Amino acid sequence: MIEFYPQIKSVHVLAVMASGGLFLLRGVLAQSGHGAWARYAPVRYLSYAIDTVLLTAALMLVTLLPSAVFGNGWLAAKLGLLVVYIALGMVAxxxxxxxxxxxxxxxxxxxxxxxxxxxxxxxxxxxxxLYWVS
Incomplete structure (x- = not known):
């Protein structure tokens, strides 16, 4: 399955961009007084679909990567920030x-x-x- 790594990574990166862009749009709508549009069911369901693709691709990448990738903690840092991002996004x-x-x-x-x-x-x-402390 490693031969599909580039395609899975591309799907993951596209889903990251789509998820972030949709959150930005929903956040701007909520901040500008159009929160009903940000919480409109089709927009929420699109967000769920994108996030499902994102999570699926991420889990596929984790299963493909060698265990050495987990050595320096960058994936753990990303997962920790993901929890923070979700909590802050819910409040926002x-x-x-x-x-x-x-x-x-x-x-x-x-x-x-x-x-x-x-x-x-x-x-x-x-x-x-990293570039600031080096």
């Missing part, structure tokens, strides 16, 4: 949250997303900060 899109809290959580979720992407690109737990 929740209508019941105060507007200031929604805004702060939206910005923090985008920062967590960006850090996850930088960790994946660098294959190091520090991600973009």
């Amino acid at each position: 899109l929740r209508e019941a949250s105060p507007p200031r809290r929604r805004s702060l959580c939206f910005v923090a979720a985008l920062a967590a997303y960006g850090l996850m992407v930088s960790i994946a690109r660098a294959h190091h737990p520090l991600g973009v900060f």
Whole structure:
């Protein structure tokens, strides 16, 4: 199955971009007072579908990668940030949250997303900060 690694990685990367783009769109809608559109059922279901593809591709990649990849902790850092990103995103899109809290959580979720992407690109737990400490 290793011969499918490039295709699976491409699907994963595209799903990451689609998921982040949809979250950005939903967050902007929620922040601009159009939260009903951000929570509209077809938009939510599209988000679920994209995230399912993303998770499936990620699990396939984990099964294909050699165990040495897990040595430096970058995957663990990404998974930890994923939990933070999901929690912040839920608060950012929740209508019941105060507007200031929604805004702060939206910005923090985008920062967590960006850090996850930088960790994946660098294959190091520090991600973009790796270049600042070197």
